[in-house]
Amino acid sequence: MDARTIRPQDASLEPPLESYGPAKRLAAEALGTALLLAVVVGSGVMGERLAAGNTAIALLANALATGAALAVLISILGPISGAHFNPVVTAIFAARRELSWRLAAGYVTVQFAAAILGVWTAHLMFAEPLLQISAKARDGLGQGLAEAVATFGLAGTILGSLRFRPEATPLLVGLYITSAYWFTASTSFANPAVTIARCLTDSFAGIAPHSAPLFIAGQIVGGAGGLMAFGWLIRSRSA
Numbered sequence: 418m419d420a421r422t423i424r425p426q427d428a429s430l431e432p433p434l435e436s437y438g439p440a441k442r443l444a445a446e447a448l449g450t451a452l453l454l455a456v457v458v459g460s461g462v463m464g465e466r467l468a469a470g471n472t473a474i475a476l477l478a479n480a481l482a483t484g485a486a487l488a489v490l491i492s493i494l495g496p497i498s499g500a501h502f503n504p505v506v507t508a509i510f511a512a513r514r515e516l517s518w519r520l521a522a523g524y525v526t527v528q529f530a531a532a533i534l535g536v537w538t539a540h541l542m543f544a545e546p547l548l549q550i551s552a553k554a555r556d557g558l559g560q561g562l563a564e565a566v567a568t569f570g571l572a573g574t575i576l577g578s579l580r581f582r583p584e585a586t587p588l589l590v591g592l593y594i595t596s597a598y599w600f601t602a603s604t605s606f607a608n609p610a611v612t613i614a615r616c617l618t619d620s621f622a623g624i625a626p627h628s629a630p631l632f633i634a635g636q637i638v639g640g641a642g643g644l645m646a647f648g649w650l651i652r653s654r655s656a
Contacts, residue, residue: 437497439520445498446524447531449490453502454535454614455542456486461622462543475621476598484595491587500587503608504528505568505640506575512644525610532614540618551616551623555603555632563603564635565642570597571607572643580651609633 437445457479464478491500499516501507504525511521540547574593578586597605606612606624612633616626624632 434496434499439523442498442520443523443527445494446501447527449494449498449500450502450528450531450610451535451538452490453483453486454532454611455538457483457611458536458539458615458618458620458622459542462539462545462620465621476604479622480595480598480604483598484591486591487594488587488591491590495587498524502528502610503571504610505572505608505636509572509575509640509644513648528610529613532610533617536614536618539620545618545620549617549619549623551619551625553619553623553628554625555628558631560603560628561631561635563601564606564632565639567597567601567603567605567607568636568639569643569646570639572640573647576643576647577651603632603635606632607636607639609636612636 434442460482461475461479464475464482468474468478490502494500499510501510501524507516507521507524507528510516511518516524537547539545540549570593571590574589575586578589582589594605594607597607606615612624612629615622615624616629617623
């Protein structure tokens with residue numbers, strides 16, 4: 418997600434992304450990623466506790482909370498950092514030369530670190546043990562394919578909305594992720610930082626460490642495919 422993600426039609430009403438220095442941009446990425454993971458894990462714990470064993474209800478609560486939080490976080494932090502919260506999204510913008518690779522490396526570093534802090538925050542809120550390792554296996558080629566599809570669609574949602582409906586990007590990303598929780602076999606992690614962080618929670622949202630490499634491989638493939646496919650599709654003749 419880019420500054421244009423949430424910029425209204427009159428761009429003069431809002432400062433450009435370049436108005437914020439690297440420190441504030443990195444802080445925004447860290448804050449947004451940590452809050453996102455607190456929502457993902459916290460809503461998973463709450464949903465599981467209240468669902469009385471009904472996994473569908475727990476997943477619905479998890480999906481709705483995550484989608485809503487994404488829409489809010491992108492809206493309030495997008496003007497500062499672009500609100501990526503995702504190493505794949507950061508790599509896409511670096512590949513498009515809309516972000517320097519040096520700053521992209523900083524984004525990715527804080528995304529991974531903040532994601533873990535977000536998981537630990539959720540554990541503390543729900544009086545769970547701080548340090549955990551997930552035992553929830555998510556194995557099989559179908560899971561890897563699901564992550565590729567989820568990340569491909571996320572890339573398309575971001576690039577397409579920035580091209581045609583930039584003001585709607587927060588809502589569209591939130592809606593896409595909410596739907597992808599349900600139509601993908603993996604429940605749409607679509608984010609390497611999220612995947613690693615969720616290895617560190619043995620809750621509803623967790624993933625066993627041995628399952629993570631396939632997820633991350635699918636995310637990289639899906640992100641690269643989305644960049645190429647949608648980058649070509651939305652490019653006009655004049656461009």
